[in-house]
Amino acid sequence: MSTGIGARVKRKEDKRFTTGKGRYTDDVRVDNQAYACFVRSPMAHAKVTGIDKAAAEAMEGVIAVLDGHQLTGDGIGNLICGWAVSSKDGSPMNMGAWSALATDRVRYVGDAVAIVIAETRQQARDAAEAVEVDYDELPVSVRSDGALESSAEQIHENAPGNLCFDWEIGDEAATDAALAGAAHITELDVVNNRLSPNPMEPRSAVAIYDTAEDHYTLYTTSQNPHVARLVLSAFYNVAPEHKLRVIAPDVGGGFGAKIYIYPEEITCLWASMKTGRSVKWTSDRSEAFLTDCHGRDHITNARMGFDADGKIVGFKVDTKANLGAYMSLFSSATPTYLYATLLSGQYDIQNVYGNVKGVYTNTVPVDAYRGAGRPEATFVVERMMETAARELGMDPAELRRRNFIQSFPHQTPVIMTYDAGDFPGNLEIGQKAADVAGFPARKAEAEARGKLRGLGYSCYIEACGIAPSAAVGSLGAGVGLWESAEVRVNPVGTIEILTGSHSHGQGHETTFAQIVGERFGLPIENVSIVHGDTDKVQFGMGTYGSRSGAVGMSAIVKAMDKVEAKVKKIAAHVLEASEDDIVIEGGEVKVAGTDKAMAWHEVGLAAYTAHNLPEGLEPGLKETAFYDPVNFTFPAGCYIAEVEVDPETGVTEIVQFTAADDFGTIINPMIVEGQVHGGATQGIGQAMLEGVVYDDSGQLITGSYMDYCMPRADDVPFYKIEHNTTICPGNPLGIKGCGEAGAIGTPPAIINAITDAIGNNDLQMPATPLKVWTALQAAKKPMA
Numbered sequence: 125m126s127t128g129i130g131a132r133v134k135r136k137e138d139k140r141f142t143t144g145k146g147r148y149t150d151d152v153r154v155d156n157q158a159y160a161c162f163v164r165s166p167m168a169h170a171k172v173t174g175i176d177k178a179a180a181e182a183m184e185g186v187i188a189v190l191d192g193h194q195l196t197g198d199g200i201g202n203l204i205c206g207w208a209v210s211s212k213d214g215s216p217m218n219m220g221a222w223s224a225l226a227t228d229r230v231r232y233v234g235d236a237v238a239i240v241i242a243e244t245r246q247q248a249r250d251a252a253e254a255v256e257v258d259y260d261e262l263p264v265s266v267r268s269d270g271a272l273e274s275s276a277e278q279i280h281e282n283a284p285g286n287l288c289f290d291w292e293i294g295d296e297a298a299t300d301a302a303l304a305g306a307a308h309i310t311e312l313d314v315v316n317n318r319l320s321p322n323p324m325e326p327r328s329a330v331a332i333y334d335t336a337e338d339h340y341t342l343y344t345t346s347q348n349p350h351v352a353r354l355v356l357s358a359f360y361n362v363a364p365e366h367k368l369r370v371i372a373p374d375v376g377g378g379f380g381a382k383i384y385i386y387p388e389e390i391t392c393l394w395a396s397m398k399t400g401r402s403v404k405w406t407s408d409r410s411e412a413f414l415t416d417c418h419g420r421d422h423i424t425n426a427r428m429g430f431d432a433d434g435k436i437v438g439f440k441v442d443t444k445a446n447l448g449a450y451m452s453l454f455s456s457a458t459p460t461y462l463y464a465t466l467l468s469g470q471y472d473i474q475n476v477y478g479n480v481k482g483v484y485t486n487t488v489p490v491d492a493y494r495g496a497g498r499p500e501a502t503f504v505v506e507r508m509m510e511t512a513a514r515e516l517g518m519d520p521a522e523l524r525r526r527n528f529i530q531s532f533p534h535q536t537p538v539i540m541t542y543d544a545g546d547f548p549g550n551l552e553i554g555q556k557a558a559d560v561a562g563f564p565a566r567k568a569e570a571e572a573r574g575k576l577r578g579l580g581y582s583c584y585i586e587a588c589g590i591a592p593s594a595a596v597g598s599l600g601a602g603v604g605l606w607e608s609a610e611v612r613v614n615p616v617g618t619i620e621i622l623t624g625s626h627s628h629g630q631g632h633e634t635t636f637a638q639i640v641g642e643r644f645g646l647p648i649e650n651v652s653i654v655h656g657d658t659d660k661v662q663f664g665m666g667t668y669g670s671r672s673g674a675v676g677m678s679a680i681v682k683a684m685d686k687v688e689a690k691v692k693k694i695a696a697h698v699l700e701a702s703e704d705d706i707v708i709e710g711g712e713v714k715v716a717g718t719d720k721a722m723a724w725h726e727v728g729l730a731a732y733t734a735h736n737l738p739e740g741l742e743p744g745l746k747e748t749a750f751y752d753p754v755n756f757t758f759p760a761g762c763y764i765a766e767v768e769v770d771p772e773t774g775v776t777e778i779v780q781f782t783a784a785d786d787f788g789t790i791i792n793p794m795i796v797e798g799q800v801h802g803g804a805t806q807g808i809g810q811a812m813l814e815g816v817v818y819d820d821s822g823q824l825i826t827g828s829y830m831d832y833c834m835p836r837a838d839d840v841p842f843y844k845i846e847h848n849t850t851i852c853p854g855n856p857l858g859i860k861g862c863g864e865a866g867a868i869g870t871p872p873a874i875i876n877a878i879t880d881a882i883g884n885n886d887l888q889m890p891a892t893p894l895k896v897w898t899a900l901q902a903a904k905k906p907m908a
């Protein structure tokens with residue numbers, strides 16, 4: 125059976141995971157280990173007027189109680205935001221200071237004020253409760269529109285009106301003029317609900333300070349351990365880079381929430397140095413709800429203008445993005461460059477303008493969550509298209525078809541250059557698979573059973589494979605976003621791939637081995653992947669923005685090119701042939717057209733034993749490459765949802781869901797389909813079930829699974845997944861990312877289907893039975 129590109133190979137890593145042999149950060153046990161518990165603010169906004177640690181310090185097992193004044197006193201820096209966004213008047217964003225332990229003020233419930241280190245986890249917890257903190261309560265804002273009101277209390281000294289930035293993209297005057305001349309305008313207010321990422325494994329850190337060597341090791345649940353090391357050393361001043369090793373072992377999901385360096389990692393490292401003990405902290409689920417960065421939370425007004433033929437003439441979007449209390453690593457990029465640059469969607473629109481106000485509130489920071497900005501853009505665009513079609517009395521598929529971009533490359537007015545795609549093709553494949561033609565009969569049949577059946581489309585596009593360094597650098601990113609790889613052929617002919625990508629559920633151990641196995645004709649069992657350890661892999665940018673296929677694998681391909689060139693030199697010498705005649709075929713290195721060949725172990729041995737190498741060729745067989753993409757990749761697709769609503773209760777069932785995706789070359793269809801399943805399930809969660817709720821005093825109401833509803837098996841349908849392939853011209857394998865598509869494309873398809881069923885476009889996520897029932901009553905749509 126082929127295990128190469130396109131093969132449905134079962135995941136190599138799953139044996140480890142499904143037999144309980146995965147090794148996660150919380151599984152790490154080290155000598156001299158103590159436990160940390162954080163003292164957290166119960167107030168959403170307050171001045172800290174005093175901390176009394178005496179009672180806690182006196183408790184059994186307590187090693188130390190450390191506060192923010194001690195932390196800042198030791199020169200530990202504030203947390204940074206890695207992307208500078210300017211306001212439309214040219215002024216820089218107003219970056220509020222975020223200390224890993226708060227000193228004078230707390231700004232959200234869960235803000236850490238002190239860390240307790242004790243011999244056992246329970247002792248640390250008990251002592252944390254005994255730390256007395258005096259707070260002077262301040263007025264609270266939890267919604268971005270509320271925080272902008274003139275009466276709202278200012279959350280950061282340098283952010284008047286709680287505005288972090290007032291950013292724009294596109295040409296406002298031209299868009300206004302186009303809208304003024306439109307034959308029809310569709311206007312919608314859209315809320316993109318706030319989400320909690322909920323990876324299965326909560327965040328965890330084990331910080332080890334070696335007093336003899338003056339060296340730090342941090343085990344952590346990170347999607348990008350190298351970036352963590354860089355930031356911890358270069359910006360937070362926790363440890364010099366060469367004295368800090370960061371290891372992200374098996375990581376049980378991240379969905380974006382583990383990109384950032386959180387206060388806990390900084391504080392545990394520092395506390396380990398202060399106490400001379402290894403310090404372990406593992407978040408419990410309540411802490412995760414309170415302190416893991418949330419996603420989404422946009423309030424948007426959108427206006428789309430059409431000419432008499434249904435062609436879009438202009439699109440204007442005004443968004444207030446809730447940033448939470450502080451800026452985390454991508455907090456500024458997510459609601460701006462990752463969002464508004466996709467407002468053209470799949471459509472040929474001449475005039476697009478987006479304005480985004482980034483607003484501080486007394487809530488946990490908001491940052492990237494699966495899709496990061498792109499689900500928000502897709503939701504606005506695709507809700508507009510469906511609503512406009514209904515207002516214009518047109519078939520929503522036909523309205524889309526009239527507006528699809530047809531030729532590539534295509535430059536949008538919001539700075540993206542789409543490189544390849546087949547939007548009408550995706551729609552056609554989706555429609556066929558979903559049997560859209562049979563929908564009227566299914567609807568009639570459902571109505572006969574007393575159910576309202578609706579169908580909704582979502583034609584999404586995303587920019588991923590993040591990202592060309594030059595592009596993101598010019599847009600304000602503090603780092604380029606290339607990837608590195610090293611390919612090592614061992615003396616016994618097996619291969620190790622050292623990669624800067626990090627797999628935390630995406631199956632890299634399998635797909636990366638597939639491309640190497642195919643190239644060198646080796647079984648994938650002979651190829652192993654090394655990642656997640658800054659002592660083993662020199663540097664890497666990690667995994668997010670569906671980049672590991674398009675960027676990480678491209679670096680591997682470049683390194684394999686170099687290895688192949690050296691292999692040919694060695695084989696040509698040993699086999700006494702010309703380099704030009706050497707080919708890698710059938711798992712051997714051969715002289716083309718002859719039976720002269722070397723097995724891989726012979727090539728490996730020749731390279732390392734060094735007595736039989738061409739003159740001047742260095743021994744060894746390992747090569748490194750860095751790959752910086754030329755452009756983003758643009759996965760796109762057509763998702764079609766069919767729902768049935770019970771008009772008596774508002775309970776909605778997704779009865780059919782079809783995804784037609786274009787991910788370019790597919791390395792492993794089974795893994796890709798798994799990625800779509802996972803993403804679409806999270807999209808269903810956002811559309812119908814999930815939503816973070818803070819009350820007006822800033823208390824988190826949805827602080828457990830009793831109140832925050834994740835999708836369960838019986839909430840999701842069987843997915844029909846189809847593929848349409850246009851090759852991405854920007855990378856050697858022609859790959860587009862697939863890791864976020866499901867979460868991006870799904871919510872609008874679901875809401876478009878429900879609004880179709882109930883005959884009311886005014887419905888916000890999550891579409892709970894109560895909301896659906898209420899919207900249905902408002903539509904006054906009696907059953908047929």
Ligand code: MCN
Nearest residue numbers: 377378379629635668669670671672673791792861862863
């Ligand atoms: N792949 C493929 N063919 C393609 C594209 C990708 O076979 N044309 C494979 C890749 O080789 C990889 C997987 O599909 O094994 C996903 O690849 P890619 O789309 O490049 O995404 P990344 O590996 O960079 O993963 C990041 C992406 C993001 S941004 C989030 S968020 C996310 C996601 O992946 N978080 C996940 N999927 C997740 N899956 C799990 N289980 N857990 C998470 O936290």
